Amino acid sequence: MPELPEVETTRRKIEPLLRGQIITAVRHEPSHRYQGTQAAVGRRVKGLTRRGKYLMLQLAAPGAAESEPHDLELIVHLGMTGGFRLEPGKHTRVTLETGAGALHFDDPRRFGKMVVVRPGEYAGMPTLSGMGPEPLSEDFREDEFVARAATAGAVKPWLLSQKPVSGVGNIYADEALWHARIHPAQTALNADEASRLYRAVREVMAQAVEAGGSSLGNGEGNYRQHDGEQGGFQGRHQAYGRAGQPCSRCGTPIAKIVLGQRGTHFCPQCQVVR
Numbered sequence: 001m002p003e004l005p006e007v008e009t010t011r012r013k014i015e016p017l018l019r020g021q022i023i024t025a026v027r028h029e030p031s032h033r034y035q036g037t038q039a040a041v042g043r044r045v046k047g048l049t050r051r052g053k054y055l056m057l058q059l060a061a062p063g064a065a066e067s068e069p070h071d072l073e074l075i076v077h078l079g080m081t082g083g084f085r086l087e088p089g090k091h092t093r094v095t096l097e098t099g100a101g102a103l104h105f106d107d108p109r110r111f112g113k114m115v116v117v118r119p120g121e122y123a124g125m126p127t128l129s130g131m132g133p134e135p136l137s138e139d140f141r142e143d144e145f146v147a148r149a150a151t152a153g154a155v156k157p158w159l160l161s162q163k164p165v166s167g168v169g170n171i172y173a174d175e176a177l178w179h180a181r182i183h184p185a186q187t188a189l190n191a192d193e194a195s196r197l198y199r200a201v202r203e204v205m206a207q208a209v210e211a212g213g214s215s216l217g218n219g220e221g222n223y224r225q226h227d228g229e230q231g232g233f234q235g236r237h238q239a240y241g242r243a244g245q246p247c248s249r250c251g252t253p254i255a256k257i258v259l260g261q262r263g264t265h266f267c268p269q270c271q272v273v274r
Contacts, residue, residue, distance in 0.1 A: 004167025079111030
């Protein structure tokens with residue numbers, strides 16, 4: 001599933017194609033996964049932001065002044081396999097047409113979603129409305145993270161809940177925990193462990209964003225950017241997807257277990273339950 005680095009890379013790549021453009025049509029198959037999309041037609045894209053794993057197109061009336069706030073948002077969740085493309089394909093589910101051309105939303109497994117809402121009206125999207133701070137923002141405070149980690153349950157599912165910090169999914173939870181030397185099932189982190197994890201989350205996310213995210217394998221659902229380019233962070237993975245391969249710190253084979261119904265990779269020598 002695309003996580004924050006992949007979604008942020010998508011945002012940076014497609015914003016120049018959409019900013020300032022009038023959406024002339026939104027075409028898609030009938031589906032409960034695409035709600036209120038016709039309200040976007042005739043609207044100008046003021047900008048494209050991101051919150052956690054969600055893209056948010058800021059929409060305004062064509063004649064609205066640049067200083068006026070936008071009054072609608074087209075929220076996009078890429079799901080497990082969603083991504084934008086310059087050309088339509090056999091898995092194209094949604095097409096956004098503008099005066100400058102078209103962007104096509106491909107989604108082989110059909111878990112992606114789009115909905116048009118008024119800014120801040122996220123009651124129907126509990127993950128978005130209850131999301132924690134952005135990991136690379138000043139709002140992500142070490143002292144608050146440390147305090148919350150002291151009473152957390154198993155740390156990896158806690159990270160995946162999006163409540164302590166936004167945008168961390170399966171890949172980057174495994175990577176951050178490896179860097180912090182913390183077992184994914186550890187509970188109630190002490191202050192030192194939580195501080196290490198806080199720094200690891202920030203470092204891993206920053207590096208992954210800089211590298212354009214992670215692309216895994218060559219299947220149809222593999223993440224790639226709108227122009228077909230793949231991410232570059234997969235070559236730096238230390239834990240995720242490396243089951244049976246030697247840990248780069250100690251040489252012990254990386255183990256894989258299921259935790260919270262998610263495949264979880266860690267070093268059984270470097271990351272032990274306290």
